[in-house]
Amino acid sequence: DFKAALDEVPPAFGVSENELQQCVQNHVLNFDDGVETILTDGNLFVEQVRNSTRTQVVSILLHGAANSGKTALAATIAMKSQFPFIKLISPEAMIGFSESNKINHINKIFNDAYKSPLSVIVLDNIERIMEWIDIGPRFSNGVLQALLVLLKRKPPKDRRLLIIATTSQRGMLSSMQLDDAFDSEFKVPMISRVETVGFVLEQLNMFSDEEREYALQRLHKKNLDGRFEIGIKKLLMIVEVASQSTNKVEKFVQAISATQVPGLGADNAAFQRYT
Amino acid sequence: DFKAALDEVPPAFGVSENELQQCVQNHVLNFDDGVETILTDGNLFVEQVRNSTRTQVVSILLHGAANSGKTALAATIAMKSQFPFIKLISPEAMIGFSESNKINHINKIFNDAYKSPLSVIVLDNIERIMEWIDIGPRFSNGVLQALLVLLKRKPPKDRRLLIIATTSQRGMLSSMQLDDAFDSEFKVPMISRVETVGFVLEQLNMFSDEEREYALQRLHKKNLDGRFEIGIKKLLMIVEVASQSTNKVEKFVQAISATQVPGLGADNAAFQRYT
Amino acid sequence: DFKAALDEVPPAFGVSENELQQCVQNHVLNFDDGVETILTDGNLFVEQVRNSTRTQVVSILLHGAANSGKTALAATIAMKSQFPFIKLISPEAMIGFSESNKINHINKIFNDAYKSPLSVIVLDNIERIMEWIDIGPRFSNGVLQALLVLLKRKPPKDRRLLIIATTSQRGMLSSMQLDDAFDSEFKVPMISRVETVGFVLEQLNMFSDEEREYALQRLHKKNLDGRFEIGIKKLLMIVEVASQSTNKVEKFVQAISATQVPGLGADNAAFQRYT
Amino acid sequence: DFKAALDEVPPAFGVSENELQQCVQNHVLNFDDGVETILTDGNLFVEQVRNSTRTQVVSILLHGAANSGKTALAATIAMKSQFPFIKLISPEAMIGFSESNKINHINKIFNDAYKSPLSVIVLDNIERIMEWIDIGPRFSNGVLQALLVLLKRKPPKDRRLLIIATTSQRGMLSSMQLDDAFDSEFKVPMISRVETVGFVLEQLNMFSDEEREYALQRLHKKNLDGRFEIGIKKLLMIVEVASQSTNKVEKFVQAISATQVPGLGADNAAFQRYT
Amino acid sequence: DFKAALDEVPPAFGVSENELQQCVQNHVLNFDDGVETILTDGNLFVEQVRNSTRTQVVSILLHGAANSGKTALAATIAMKSQFPFIKLISPEAMIGFSESNKINHINKIFNDAYKSPLSVIVLDNIERIMEWIDIGPRFSNGVLQALLVLLKRKPPKDRRLLIIATTSQRGMLSSMQLDDAFDSEFKVPMISRVETVGFVLEQLNMFSDEEREYALQRLHKKNLDGRFEIGIKKLLMIVEVASQSTNKVEKFVQAISATQVPGLGADNAAFQRYT
Amino acid sequence: DFKAALDEVPPAFGVSENELQQCVQNHVLNFDDGVETILTDGNLFVEQVRNSTRTQVVSILLHGAANSGKTALAATIAMKSQFPFIKLISPEAMIGFSESNKINHINKIFNDAYKSPLSVIVLDNIERIMEWIDIGPRFSNGVLQALLVLLKRKPPKDRRLLIIATTSQRGMLSSMQLDDAFDSEFKVPMISRVETVGFVLEQLNMFSDEEREYALQRLHKKNLDGRFEIGIKKLLMIVEVASQSTNKVEKFVQAISATQVPGLGADNAAFQRYT
Numbered sequence A, B, C, D, E, F: 001d002f003k004a005a006l007d008e009v010p011p012a013f014g015v016s017e018n019e020l021q022q023c024v025q026n027h028v029l030n031f032d033d034g035v036e037t038i039l040t041d042g043n044l045f046v047e048q049v050r051n052s053t054r055t056q057v058v059s060i061l062l063h064g065a066a067n068s069g070k071t072a073l074a075a076t077i078a079m080k081s082q083f084p085f086i087k088l089i090s091p092e093a094m095i096g097f098s099e100s101n102k103i104n105h106i107n108k109i110f111n112d113a114y115k116s117p118l119s120v121i122v123l124d125n126i127e128r129i130m131e132w133i134d135i136g137p138r139f140s141n142g143v144l145q146a147l148l149v150l151l152k153r154k155p156p157k158d159r160r161l162l163i164i165a166t167t168s169q170r171g172m173l174s175s176m177q178l179d180d181a182f183d184s185e186f187k188v189p190m191i192s193r194v195e196t197v198g199f200v201l202e203q204l205n206m207f208s209d210e211e212r213e214y215a216l217q218r219l220h221k222k223n224l225d226g227r228f229e230i231g232i233k234k235l236l237m238i239v240e241v242a243s244q245s246t247n248k249v250e251k252f253v254q255a256i257s258a259t260q261v262p263g264l265g266a267d268n269a270a271f272q273r274y275t
């Protein structure tokens, strides 16, 4: 039961709990080995930062398609650490900031972190933080340079910091020398099996058992198993939209079908797409 | 009778009613299944926002050629919702604003919306809001980034928001990662059948029945059925210009002819052009 | 007699009469059917604006080569309307303005117009207003965006506006989405027939009848009919320069010859060049 | 005798006489038919401006290679006019000006001119005034746009203005629509005949007759006639540098040789290079 | 024993000792001839600056891959000099600085150095100092120009200065004329032999002798000798991460394997990669 | 003896003597005919400026590879003139200046020069003054335009000015129209003969005669004559570095070898490389 699992995550005593809590509003469903791995390994990095004497700053990157659940996972790892300082840096808090305001805002959060013996900073949506767009491309070089430096800057003695960044633009990082800047990176999985959809439906409790069974049957019949691709966030929305309709199952199946990816085979789907 | 239909839309009790009312000054004629669909489905999204407990923000996009009636449709859906907060964000209110003024203006309207339990924001003409032009291309990256973030930003608890955006530049959205940002999108139809023109003429009551009949006959004779393409806004103007002339029908037929699209067949017109 | 024709245009009671009067200082000679059409059709649009109940803003574009007489024609149509508000927006009044000053200046004139029940705005030389140059190209995107919005912005209720714009850079408009923004456009004709030159000379009264006859004879002999191309403004200047010389006719013929266009045939000249 | 000719140019009673006087410090030698033509025709334009009733502004352009004597010729025509307002606009007076300072400075001089019934403005070195460089290219679009407008702006009633511009970058004008802006243009000639060199040497009186004869002989022997190309300003400098040396003639011949242009034939030199 | 070696480096009496000390927090292990050379030759340059009468400013460059140990080596050489003025210029101290702030900050440190008879300045991470990124590329030309000048600017009489710069972007220097600006340059070596790994493990004392032996055995078995490539900084981190795990050796071997470079042969590895 | 030669250069009574003196701190060794020519011809230009009545401003350019001795030669010519106003414009004095500060600084020095009857201005390192870099390329167009104007601006009556500029980027000048702006230019030679090295060693007196002989022998044996290329400034440094070593000659020979240019033949070296 995923709810129980979540209860293991008591509120951190850090600064921006509300914001982070809001990121996992719909909880984190353990629908996939990939999700499990990210949470477990994420925890290992938390422990390393807690115990290490030599490495003062560790940074990890969660990347994946839009709606795949990156922010929720990052927030979960951060909150689980129960470090005294936990803070979210997100583009939503910086709308309309000038470049230098952004840099100062970010820099200040890092400096605040250095005052706590143990800290986590979640850098959510780094492509948006640096105002990146693939036309040109354009981006704030000032913010990028600040991040490049901050990701490697050593905290003062006896202060340790874990940085968890998220992005849906893994590709842009290489040309920006940003990928070298992370100590480890994880790919957040998409959902492409009917079985996984079934698991999610079960957890959500918004379909009756018959409805669910019927929906899965329909998906299998349409031979969709392994041929679609949907982020957990989008799946949650589809379930809800469908629930509003009188024709629940049909609307649901239709919406899943719309995420079908041409050329995505049933078996090697994930591999083909993500390497 | 379209007038009756319109009477179903009592004034919303929101903020920028005047502005929105002005957008549908000439009412919305139900000339096409496409129009029907947009209004119906639009309404479904309104209901989802009204009832949902999980999805706090939903965004839809109306795109179509210039003069196709995008703004009027968006305004109609918005006003019909009768949500307590309904607001128009349009380039006309931001002439001469600096980039940061624009961002602040837009951001403020979103923040205002977050204060109402249920809100609709109409983002009219997003290509003009971000000062986009296909030479370069040039556009305000600052405004684009703000929109990218605002379209996905979660309102505070118990606040829900519907965003209806319009654009005549659907093509530019992909390269801007803006299409992923919308939950659903609709194409606003153009008029290309003589029959539809007849329907509009009838509703408008500016031609006598004979004049109308004669006009349609002329259009059919010129073999124009399915071979022209005109937006409802332009059609309304043509009717009026022609009405000023002593030679009403002739002027009208001539103007419709001028919108003929070479290579547009009678049957598959809409499909050929819009896929 | 063109003077009589002009007397039909009594001074408008609008704001920038002086400026506009100056634009037609040398009056408008009815040398060509094209000129006639522009004046007549221009008047029709004036009437539509005056009478319409639905269309509140109408915009037309006069385009043509340098010196073809665009500004004089636009000013003539505007003054003839005798609308209570008539105003010229020209680059000459905005030398040294910053981009935002320009936009404010233009916006203010539109807002002033909205206060009058009936208004005409002449947007002279739009390529210069937006500081356009075909190297790059460069232009003020801010001004362009303002124009794009202003050309379509609806005046408040019961206010109607006619916009007459001129440009010698018709080509640049498409890439700027500016051509869609106009409801109608007219090409201002150049002079390329010896006969037209004769008409202009006659009206101007600066050559004796013999001189004129001799000049036309010479032009015909040089087989120039239909093979040259000259704007009315340049023609007026050439007449005057030649008049200063002791060798009037010779200088005149020489100057006309200099405007010869290689490959321009006598018959299809206008068509070949302007499509 | 060129000195006598110069004495025909009494000081104008205008504003920036000193500056202009300095431009023709070394007088203007009538070494070529081209020079003669420029001065005569320049004078005709002066007369037209003086007498015309219709054309209030006339603009001419002197273009030619560096050191060809453009500024001196422009200044000479301007001073000879004896118009009550004569003013030089040159990049030397605007070093370090911001773009808007430049535009204001230029605009102010034009506005001052409009206060005098008859004026001449010399726009020296327009490529430098607009900070043009052929890398990019880069230039001040603001200054260019101001010039484009000012060259065509009509002075107030009863005020007339002659504009004389110079440039060594004739090529750049077309892409800037600046060539259309001038009513007439003249090419300032270079020196490429030994005979012309002889004429200049004679006028300058710095070589004895024997020295001059010997120098010309040497140049002919080296078969240089028509194969070199030198501006009058550079020629004057070479004469002076050579005069400082003990080996006058040799140094002089050597310097002339250095300006030899490969592939420049004796007869069609000027044509080949300048068309 | 590397600890003993380190004790030879008593604290300098200069200005930014803390910062520099922090750079070599984990000491410098003499794991390679290349390291030895850099330290020895670096010392020679220190001596030259100390003794020279003619050369007042000497600059050297340490370049190498990320994590190769550049900063630690530069700091070590600097501190060993015991010059009265030792200062670090690093991007970390300039986050959020404007371009002119950066230039002033850097210039001030150089000017301070000129006040001491003997000085060392460590310019750490010059690509970051000039905000360089290989998209465009973009960089602060102002900072680059300042560095180009400062690297060659002569101190006042009797003042001598050693500049030690580091970069991981050796390639970008040529196009920036920055490589000519250094008097000497050194490549900081990566680790690619199992034997070197063994040496480092031994020095660090975090593995028991058996663990170490077993780890090396495993690396040899996997035929990794000469086929991987790892910076000393990363190696130190890997050791520590592995130590946190219950499965120390396995985790360690796995992490080393991950740095394997395809196509890197055992014998000529270093040569193939670095020339 | 070069020291004696130098004594012929008594201190000028001008303004920035200290700065200039510092540029020739190590004196100027007459190691090459090219050096001789530059000093002699430079002097001729000094004399021309002193005596001329017509040419008020003369400008010369010294260009050559980095370290070839350009600044020292320019300073030497300037100081030898003993003109009452001698001033150095160098990038070192303008670090961190904004573009307009630079232009004002430069312009002011020129204006100061115009107050003295005879002046020399040394414009050292013009590529650095205009912040030129060959990526883009980028440079300060404002500074470039100011230089283009200042190099040709006539001083007031009875004031004369010699401008000596240096650059190591001769190639960039053409595209900037800067080469036409100079009246004469000189290439500063590099050293590529063993014999010249011998001459320099002898003058410097830092090697014993045996050491020198042995060094030259070694260079010949390595067949380096005419195959290397080194600037005098670098050669002076190499001598000094080598002198610090116990293995003087060996270090010296090694350093010279490092400057070997592949494909540079012994005989036509200088020609091949520098034309």
Ligand SMILES: Nc1ncnc2c1ncn2[C@@H]1O[C@H](COP(=O)(O)OP(=O)(O)OP(=O)(O)O)[C@@H](O)[C@H]1O
Binding pocket: A023, A024, A025, A026, A027, A028, A029, A030, A031, A035, A065, A066, A067, A068, A069, A070, A071, A072, A073, A125, A168, A232, A233, A236, B152
């Ligand atoms: N295993 C899971 N991993 C992540 N999120 C989950 C999981 N199970 C359920 N969720 C829910 O799914 C949603 C994921 O949304 P989230 O904002 O994290 O996605 P995202 O990838 O960051 O989206 P975006 O690309 O817009 O940034 C959250 O509401 C979260 O509670």
Ligand SMILES: Nc1ncnc2c1ncn2[C@@H]1O[C@H](COP(=O)(O)OP(=O)(O)OP(=O)(O)O)[C@@H](O)[C@H]1O
Binding pocket: B023, B024, B025, B026, B027, B028, B029, B030, B031, B035, B065, B066, B067, B068, B069, B070, B071, B072, B073, B125, B168, B232, B233, B236, C152
């Ligand atoms: N079915 C309809 N859909 C939309 N508009 C309609 C319809 N029937 C009538 N109209 C009228 O047509 C006009 C449509 O104009 P509208 O401004 O909405 O077009 P638009 O596509 O937004 O134009 P633009 O491309 O200039 O933004 C309005 O006056 C509206 O009242």
Ligand SMILES: Nc1ncnc2c1ncn2[C@@H]1O[C@H](COP(=O)(O)OP(=O)(O)OP(=O)(O)O)[C@@H](O)[C@H]1O
Binding pocket: C023, C024, C025, C026, C027, C028, C029, C030, C031, C035, C065, C066, C067, C068, C069, C070, C071, C072, C073, C125, C168, C232, C233, C236, D152
């Ligand atoms: N039929 C005509 N149409 C236009 N102008 C005419 C006509 N007959 C005479 N004119 C005179 O010709 C001149 C035309 O000049 P105008 O400034 O309008 O040309 P333009 O095309 O706007 O030039 P530009 O390209 O410089 O803007 C005016 O002086 C006008 O009085």
Ligand SMILES: Nc1ncnc2c1ncn2[C@@H]1O[C@H](COP(=O)(O)OP(=O)(O)OP(=O)(O)O)[C@@H](O)[C@H]1O
Binding pocket: D023, D024, D025, D026, D027, D028, D029, D030, D031, D035, D065, D066, D067, D068, D069, D070, D071, D072, D073, D125, D168, D232, D233, D236, F152
């Ligand atoms: N026929 C002539 N035409 C022009 N200048 C002449 C003539 N005869 C003698 N001169 C002298 O030659 C010099 C020409 O210099 P001027 O500055 O006018 O050349 P320029 O072409 O403007 O040079 P630049 O390309 O540097 O602007 C002046 O000193 C002038 O007195």
Ligand SMILES: Nc1ncnc2c1ncn2[C@@H]1O[C@H](COP(=O)(O)OP(=O)(O)OP(=O)(O)O)[C@@H](O)[C@H]1O
Binding pocket: A152, E023, E024, E025, E026, E027, E028, E029, E030, E031, E035, E065, E066, E067, E068, E069, E070, E071, E072, E073, E125, E168, E232, E233, E236
């Ligand atoms: N031989 C060595 N050379 C350099 N550093 C060493 C050496 N031995 C141990 N170290 C340790 O390795 C680490 C090297 O990190 P350092 O920051 O100098 O690397 P870097 O190349 O500057 O990294 P970056 O590319 O991030 O700038 C330091 O902690 C240092 O104490």
Ligand SMILES: Nc1ncnc2c1ncn2[C@@H]1O[C@H](COP(=O)(O)OP(=O)(O)OP(=O)(O)O)[C@@H](O)[C@H]1O
Binding pocket: E152, F023, F024, F025, F026, F027, F028, F029, F030, F031, F035, F065, F066, F067, F068, F069, F070, F071, F072, F073, F125, F168, F232, F233, F236
């Ligand atoms: N013949 C010579 N010419 C020039 N410099 C000489 C000569 N003989 C000795 N020197 C000495 O060589 C050094 C030349 O350095 P200088 O700074 O002039 O070179 P540079 O070419 O300007 O270098 P950079 O390319 O860095 O600007 C000076 O110290 C000078 O005293």
Ligand SMILES: [Mg+2]
Binding pocket: A070, A071, A072, A124, A125, A166
């Ligand atoms: Mg997210």
Ligand SMILES: [Mg+2]
Binding pocket: B070, B071, B072, B124, B125, B166
């Ligand atoms: Mg619209």
Ligand SMILES: [Mg+2]
Binding pocket: C070, C071, C072, C124, C125, C166
């Ligand atoms: Mg005009």
Ligand SMILES: [Mg+2]
Binding pocket: D070, D071, D072, D124, D125, D166
């Ligand atoms: Mg000139």
Ligand SMILES: [Mg+2]
Binding pocket: E070, E071, E072, E124, E125, E166
């Ligand atoms: Mg480092």
Ligand SMILES: [Mg+2]
Binding pocket: F070, F071, F072, F124, F125, F166
């Ligand atoms: Mg130098």
